[in-house]
Amino acid sequence: MINLSKIPCNKEELRPPSEGEFVKYENGKLLVPNNPIVAYLKGDGTGPEIVTNAIRVIDAAVEKAYGGKRKIVWWQVAAGDEANKECGTVLPEATLEAFKMARINLKGPLTTPVGSGYRSLNVAIRMALETYANIRPIKWYGQPTPHCHPEKIDWIVFRENTEDLYMGIEFPWNSKEAEKIRDLFKKEFNIELRPDAGIGIKPISRFGTQRVMRRALEWAMQNDIKRVTIQHKGNIMKYTEGAFREWAYEVAISEFRDYIVTEEELYSKYDGKMPEGKILVNDRIADNMMQQIITRPGEYNIIVAPNIDGDFISDEANALVGGIGMAAGLNLGDGVAVAEPVHGTAPKYAGKNVINPTAEILSAALLLGNYVGWKEVKVLIEDAIRKAIKNKQVTYDLAREMPGVSPISTSEYSDVLIGYIKES
Numbered sequence: 340m341i342n343l344s345k346i347p348c349n350k351e352e353l354r355p356p357s358e359g360e361f362v363k364y365e366n367g368k369l370l371v372p373n374n375p376i377v378a379y380l381k382g383d384g385t386g387p388e389i390v391t392n393a394i395r396v397i398d399a400a401v402e403k404a405y406g407g408k409r410k411i412v413w414w415q416v417a418a419g420d421e422a423n424k425e426c427g428t429v430l431p432e433a434t435l436e437a438f439k440m441a442r443i444n445l446k447g448p449l450t451t452p453v454g455s456g457y458r459s460l461n462v463a464i465r466m467a468l469e470t471y472a473n474i475r476p477i478k479w480y481g482q483p484t485p486h487c488h489p490e491k492i493d494w495i496v497f498r499e500n501t502e503d504l505y506m507g508i509e510f511p512w513n514s515k516e517a518e519k520i521r522d523l524f525k526k527e528f529n530i531e532l533r534p535d536a537g538i539g540i541k542p543i544s545r546f547g548t549q550r551v552m553r554r555a556l557e558w559a560m561q562n563d564i565k566r567v568t569i570q571h572k573g574n575i576m577k578y579t580e581g582a583f584r585e586w587a588y589e590v591a592i593s594e595f596r597d598y599i600v601t602e603e604e605l606y607s608k609y610d611g612k613m614p615e616g617k618i619l620v621n622d623r624i625a626d627n628m629m630q631q632i633i634t635r636p637g638e639y640n641i642i643v644a645p646n647i648d649g650d651f652i653s654d655e656a657n658a659l660v661g662g663i664g665m666a667a668g669l670n671l672g673d674g675v676a677v678a679e680p681v682h683g684t685a686p687k688y689a690g691k692n693v694i695n696p697t698a699e700i701l702s703a704a705l706l707l708g709n710y711v712g713w714k715e716v717k718v719l720i721e722d723a724i725r726k727a728i729k730n731k732q733v734t735y736d737l738a739r740e741m742p743g744v745s746p747i748s749t750s751e752y753s754d755v756l757i758g759y760i761k762e763s
Contacts, residue, residue, distance in 0.1 A: 359412025364674030382447025384684025498649025
């Protein structure tokens, strides 16, 4: 791992590692050398601890899997508090440029002020790189869970990552913009809004919907997944989330006709019996879906959702398998990806060496195993996590749900994983 004494702030200061090679993207395919450069940033709060330990675990898994024939070359950049101290900005142009150059990237959590201050840096990075699909796997590794059948839980949420509430079109109630919109609504549409109402706009496009649905169906085909469910609130928001449903079906039928069957077709044409080799595409209303994953977990595989629905259901889903410390994430675009955990910065735990790094580690494993194609790395890491949990070698968040178990530290847990990887 390369730790820089000077964080690059502008493009002219960028110095890629000389010993590695950049991943290339040609004709819709990722071309990965044996020594790819991975750009990374540590982030805020507990980010430096979990990223540092995740890199240790990843390096051990790559070494074990390939015996030195493959190696990651790490390239450090920065965002958030660290970048602000060095560069006077929380998101330097050099960081975005490095992520674009590297194409495969790892980041720690970044602080998002609530109610005021700058907008989310996480969102800014996703928007700048056009990583339009936020992929969040939910999987049980043997950890304590409130669900009585966690063995049935194995889902992947494909959350649209650039539209809906993430576009951030909002106006305070007392702003001139809000006043103009209220006046426009009253004058042109005879809709009267209260004078103290803040205003937000929720855009969902056909283009944005169909590219994330397309990615979800491609993922299903590549990984032999048999069910893709569209989540929406189209019964109420008919021209945004209702349109999301229609557009998602549209791309499934027009572009994947030979590979899919809709739920309506399943009963009208096949008497409820799935035809061999097909993927079932169905849809569920959002509030019903929040119940369905609890009451009927085995009936779902991939869930495709608008931005805010995807955020809600992935957090609920991860709570069913041990909490947000296990929640991995991958932001995926065309020829670029950024792995990051779902959780935040947890500043009260910063520097205490107690936080669970599993979400960061699994995010990196998702990047390498599913996107880069180094599946052996992901298998080794997931197997090590299962062994650590089975042997009750866990951090405080899981230990508190295991009577009589004393927690181990962040670095100790990472050492345990590395030990299991080397023994494999």
